[in-house]
Amino acid sequence: MSAPASSLFSPAAKAMAEKLGLKMGRANLDEFAATLLELAKANRNIVAVTSDSRGSGKLGPFGEALPGQLIEIGIAEQNLVGITAGLAAAGKKAFGVSPACFLTARSLEQIKNDVCYSDVPAVLVGISAGVSYGALGSTHHSLHDLAALRAIHNISIIVPADNFEARGAVRAAAQSEQPVFIRLGKAAMYGLHKPETKFDPGKAITLRDGRDVAFLSTGETVVHCLLAAAKLAEQGLQCRVLSLHTVKPLDTESVLRAGRECRAIVTVEEHSVHGGLGEGCAAALMQAGVSVPFRIVGIPDEDTVTGAQADIFRHYGISMEGLSHLAGSLLCVA
């Protein structure tokens, strides 16, 4: 008998999601691939560049439908980024698609020089980011990418929390005249947004309002913050949840407002606690003179625990239970 697959959501978290009316969608990666195919059918100037990664990038259907718009480079990520930059410099709307762990480490110099400093409108799509690859181990995790790219001038960093944000990110990137990095996970995601919500790069989306604790989060950890806030509401605490899908440029205004209006802040990200969203928020708050009880939740600076993405999340407290407990204890000391 095979071991039961770990779930990102405990039975209690699933029940809470149901209570909130959240519907399970598909993986953001699937949403990206479907959106790109749709855009590329209408705009033949769009090309996808892959490093033997069309399968993991869910671009099989894209390659079948638009073989002339998919460029295969083979397992050579530095070359993938250089070629994507060259295509973009020549006027193509080029999307370079490769696992985030390789794309943003092995090819970092190409991202820096060929894309960002040369200022070509290339889009880099880091797939199966964070600890999406779970039990494949640390070679395949990208816990450094936000830190590395935040320190490079002239690239937007977008980390969608659900299918709606993934779609918005791809559409925005297709229109962008500057470099964009989109960071995607591969687990199926709950839909978090109301139909009337707008996706604007650089503008945080408020998923829930409140003035007790503010959860500032990005990507696939946002849903856990939303569930934690709902659980805290049962204890009489009104918590704010922001999806900071654009990590750079950061929506400083929303971060500062949360710092001024709420009793405590918890930042949550699927990234090292060093150099990511949390430190970005901390810097914004400190430099504006906003002092508030503050915790960064992410992957600590240690040999990452082994296991599936769900195991890793649970281990580090990225869950409804872990986050609601942390927020509650933060208010006790506040």
Next chain:
Amino acid sequence: MTDRELELKSIQLRRSLLRHIYHAGAGHTGGSLSCVDILNVLYNRILRVSPETFGDPHRDRYIQSKGHSVEALYAVLADRGFFPEAELETLCRYQSPFVGHPTRKVPGIEMNTGALGHGLSISVGLALAGKLDATPYRVFTLLGDGELAEGSNWEAAMAAAHYNLDHLTAIVDHNTLQITGRTRDVCSNEPLDEKFLAFGWAVRSVNGHHFAELTKVLSQPAETGKPTCVIANTVKGRGVSFMEDVVKWHHGVPSDADFERAMKELAAAENRLREVAA
């Protein structure tokens, strides 16, 4: 432009780049002198690009992968009218666009280069875009021989052959030296021709200071369906006797006496050339 006129222009370009390096107190002298004849031929005989047509999507593209030899490129672009030569007096100065490696802030420069091993991949991307759009421009890139130790070059070489990019030409400035010494002693990459052949390229070797040879080999792709590699055999420091094939001139900057002596040599070379012509 005749070969003789090109030869005279190369002397003038050598003076220009040496003067700017001397005034700036910084620059890559040896490599600039080894590649300046190649750039002279490219910009005055081969590339369909000018200050007026630089925004044209159909223009030919030149990517200088060995970005450190930018002083040669600056001298050639100024000569072709992309910007006034006087602007080069700001080379390496506070707030000048003329830094020690190519950037797009300088008119005529396509991409920021200088971290080695990047130019060939970028060129493959440019060439692929031209192929996808059936736009018949050519793409040229200049690689250093020492630079070929960067593995990314060989990733790009594979892709260029895989996609049959015969409108792509990579020129290797084969001066056999790099900052530490002889490339064959640092980490040998010979035989270069056989390596590119094995990667599926058409390979031609020429004297990289011979205008007719360079013109012939750069005028058209060597073989249909294959990218062309031109191994240009050059002399680092070429044109100034005491700089030729001497490793310290990789980024050596001329002293007052060196500069005076170099200028005298170049003036004498020009006089000889004019006498022969007369």
